[in-house]
Amino acid sequence: MNTSHDSVVQRQFGPQAQAYVESSVHAAGADLDWIEQYVSQLSPTHALDLGCGGGHVAYRLARHAERVIASDLSADMVGAVLETAADKGLANIEGQVASAADLPFADNTFDCVVCRFSAHHWRDFVGGLTEARRVLKQDGVALFIDVAAPENALADTHLQAIELLRDPSHVRDYRPSEWSSALALAGFEIKSLRRWKLRMDFEPWIARMRTPDAHVAAIRSLQEAAAEELRQYFTIEQDGSFVLDTTGIEAM
Numbered sequence: 001m002n003t004s005h006d007s008v009v010q011r012q013f014g015p016q017a018q019a020y021v022e023s024s025v026h027a028a029g030a031d032l033d034w035i036e037q038y039v040s041q042l043s044p045t046h047a048l049d050l051g052c053g054g055g056h057v058a059y060r061l062a063r064h065a066e067r068v069i070a071s072d073l074s075a076d077m078v079g080a081v082l083e084t085a086a087d088k089g090l091a092n093i094e095g096q097v098a099s100a101a102d103l104p105f106a107d108n109t110f111d112c113v114v115c116r117f118s119a120h121h122w123r124d125f126v127g128g129l130t131e132a133r134r135v136l137k138q139d140g141v142a143l144f145i146d147v148a149a150p151e152n153a154l155a156d157t158h159l160q161a162i163e164l165l166r167d168p169s170h171v172r173d174y175r176p177s178e179w180s181s182a183l184a185l186a187g188f189e190i191k192s193l194r195r196w197k198l199r200m201d202f203e204p205w206i207a208r209m210r211t212p213d214a215h216v217a218a219i220r221s222l223q224e225a226a227a228e229e230l231r232q233y234f235t236i237e238q239d240g241s242f243v244l245d246t247t248g249i250e251a252m
Contacts, residue, residue: 030196031145031248035114036060038250042141044111050132051100051118055081055093061114062090069110071096071103100128105135112136116145120163120173129186141252142188148195148247149173155233159244161222165215166206176247188251195247202240 035057039047044065049058052070058081061068070081070093078095085093098104100115101124113136122128136142147163149156149172156175163170174182176193183190206216223236230236235243 029198031116031194031246032056032060034194034248035116035143035145036063038141038143039112039114040064042112044140046110047112047114048105048110048135050103050113050115050128051121052081053077053116053118055084057114057116058093059085059088059090061112062093065112066092068093069096069105070094071098071100073097073099100124101131103131103135107134108137108140109135110137111140113140113142114145115142117147119144119146121169121171123171125171125174126182126185129182129188133187139252141191141250144179144183144249144251145246146179147173147198148245149175149178150233150245151175151177152233154227155230158222158226158230158234162219165219165222166211167209179247179249183249183251190249190251192250193247194249195245198244198246199235200242200244202237202242205241 039061040063042064044061045067047061047065047068049055049061049068049070052058052072054077055070058068058070062085068090070078070085072078072081075097078097082093082095085091096104100118100122113132115132119125119128132142147159149159159173160170163173180190206219211219220240223231223240223242226234226236
């Protein structure tokens with residue numbers, strides 16, 4: 001069995017492609033509305049949904065861009081997105097199977113690059129951001145949306161622990177300060193930053209990743225043993241549901 005990180009990601013997400021297309025958490029949200037509002041004013045000629053997952057960014061982009069590429073490491077994900085796009089009558093969406101750190105596009109290809117809830121799976125965070133900057137036109141805009149790890153070390157450790165137990169392809173939810181440093185290294189300049197709260201309903205959260213029972217028990221054990229400040233920070237509920245911080249970054 002191939003045990004590279006990319007193969008772990010493909011095994012985790014390939015069989016669950018349709019679940020991510022249908023996921024209510026991924027299909028809606030204030031962050032997705034922000035993306036569409038921003039892109040509606042930009043009206044890009046050529047846009048990239050980087051790490052497209054269930055394709056929810058691509059579907060929104062397709063309403064305002066002439067051409068959209070939905071790119072993902074998982075061929076099953078890309079296939080599910082193209083099938084759904086066809087069902088929606090979105091003929092301007094194309095698919096591309098690729099690693100974020102090795103994009104098969106020429107320099108200065110896209111007017112707009114959007115990456116939503118993908119970067120925390122990348123083996124090479126700065127490498128992926130550097131590739132995003134390379135394929136983005138010099139006057140283009142990138143929007144990055146992801147779970148934001150707390151700057152507080154105690155809360156950060158708790159978050160990374162439950163994320164990895166749920167999904168072995170998880171690498172890291174980055175702190176806003178880490179995003180700032182990595183984007184600068186990749187050649188980006190941050191123009192604005194937004195923050196939202198996102199409630200994770202526990203049962204669908206673990207079901208999307210087919211989390212083994214032993215790992216589910218470990219997550220619940222960590223939650224139940226958590227200090228009161230952690231329980232309050234994440235708003236941990238009796239059934240394990242909790243609230244995450246997410247961030248949206250506009251960069252050029």
